[in-house]
Amino acid sequence: MNITEDELRARLQIWRAVGIGPATLNRLLNHFGSAVAALDGSDAELAKAGLKPDTLQNLRSVPIEATLADLEWLHRAQHRHILVPEDPRYPKLLRDLKAAPPILFVAGQPELLNEPQLAMVGSRTPTTYGKENAQAFAQYLAKHGITVTSGLALGIDAVSHQGALEAGGTTIAVIATGLDIIYPAKNRSLAERIVEHGAIVSEFPIGVKPQAQNFPRRNRIISGLSLGSLVVEAALQSGSLVTAQHALEQGREVFAIPGSIHSPLAHGCHRLIRQGAKLVETAADILEELTPQLHAYLGSTAMPTALALSTTQASKPIKPTKPLSFLKSLTTQENTEERSEAKLDPEEQQILATIGLEPIPIDQIVLQTGLTPDVVSSMLLMLELQGYIAACGGGRYQRL
Template sequence: MQTDLLAWLRWVLIPNLGLKRSHQLLNLIDSPQALFLHPDRWPLPDSIKQTIREMNLLGEQHPIHRRAVEQCRWAEADQHHLILPMDDHYPEKLTYIEDAPLILWGVGDPTLLSNTQVGIVGSRHASHNALRHTKAISRDLALAGVTLTSGGAKGVDAACHQAAVDQQGTTIAVLGCGVDVIYPKINRTLFSDIRQQGLLLSEYPLGTQPKPGHFPRRNRLISALSDIVVVIEAATQSGSLITAAHALDQGKDIFAMPGDIGNPNCAGCHQLIRDGAYILTSADDLLQHLNWRADAHANRTNNSAPELTPVQQQIVKVLQCDQLPLDSLAHQLNLAVHQLLEPILELELSGLIEQQPGGYTLCDIA
């Protein structure tokens, strides 16, 4: 068991020590061991000094020491990683933020942390169209070889990760809990897939349960790791806008997808665009902004699609913007309902559109 790693874990696991105070101490202390050798030398609250004295007194019997040993042993398993700032896998991008984590817990492939990354965030209760656009954009980015980074939540986050997994691409899920905690439960299978071809990442120790305050802090890591941050459907008071604010503070460029002006879930994106964010229309916007290498971009494989008649092309174009019942679709296209029955049936059979309670809509892109 690595002595340095155990010392760092003991440090990080001290209650209420915090990152801000830890970074202040690191300007004074040469090694984590020094914190425990001379606790009274350092500018610390009495309660923390007392905790360190108790740790020194009880040694291996102290609960914090035992917990640190457990986390060290966890890292001995395949695909389990504890990443310190001096390790090769610690991302350089995180060293530029003031409150960089002292330890990262990871499950999967930590080499992805050095990849070019696009952070994609948005509503947990995203509309069907927002999820469809998220999947299409994420699919194209994954096929181009870009690593997709998001927060592992339901909605836009999950759609982003799932699209990358479906294309055998790479994705990083930055969690607001321990990497051994499944949250939300609905993403259990998705997280299992990410472990195999991506990375689950957290600054929170094993066993940490999700709490509301964890997620805004998690968002600063998503933006810090990402070369570009994309916001797809977000309200004005949302975690996605917190991520965007962190991105601005970190000097990152932001893309926002415009949406329905009557949908409050789109108001945050419209606010970002008013404030100067780039308008997102497709993955090409992002790839061009990144000056993504031409060979990687050219390697994208387009799914073969059946040749569409002019009427079918009009139907698909209209449904890209909205979900419509048959009579409204006929009105939009200035056609009789009976003229649409055959082309719509063919589109349904080809898997391009589907009928839902609110009308016809484009199918999700796998």
């Protein structure tokens, strides 16, 4: 981790003091040179470094034993990590932010934090339309090498994580509690899967319980890790709009899926679009928009001929371990090959075979394929997002 254990203990101790955030801890490190020296400093020197009397009192009241919970969590099981900015595994996109967390607790694969990510956020009580969109977009992005990042909340967050996992991709959950607490508890099994196939991240020490003020703070990390944020469904007072605002302030892209003018859960997305967020109808729209950033992210202005990219030396930009297969289709004349029907799942091929240039109702597709209505609806949405078919209204679809 590129710092001594004593320095880590000292930073963990300071980080637990009420009233000390990223800016204050960084100011102490700059003033004293280390957290160990800051804790050994006199009250007068700490005040000179900018600590107010109540914050100074809070710092002095944190015993060194308080850090035992963090260190015991770290050493109790495999695949647990505590990252500081000096660690090469610390996410570069996050390190560059003014409010970058000085400590990150990670369960799972910390290497994923430096891979291309898209944040997906939305309502905790989404419509069926919203859930289907979140699942389809997450699956498509994951299949094309993008890690899906969200907040492990109920609703759109959970569906986005699940969609990425179902596609065999990776996903990152940023939570607003200590990593020993899964909130909501309903998502515990999902969290276990994320640790196996991704990572769970928090800036909060072990033992920190859910607190309302910590969730907006968590959202800046979700957006900060990602190249862009996609808002799937959001009411006007949704926390998802906080994530979008953080993304704008961080210079990230903001995407929004439009919905019905009569749906309250579309109003937040529509406001974002009016304010300049990019309206997206397909997941491919997002990938096209992010392509220039991904070129820079991969550390090359020229398109690589081979897209099986692997992690390089720490001194170079960290490259994704999964192929970004969509880049070739966006920058060559091989779009038709990339969209070959042979690349579709068997069920998708079966459904596509029943759809011609004349609109066909969904119940007829169900009848001809023998698949369940739920499966057909999900597959139709995926095919529409990938540009194979178009919805014609009245529950009918036609081939493009």
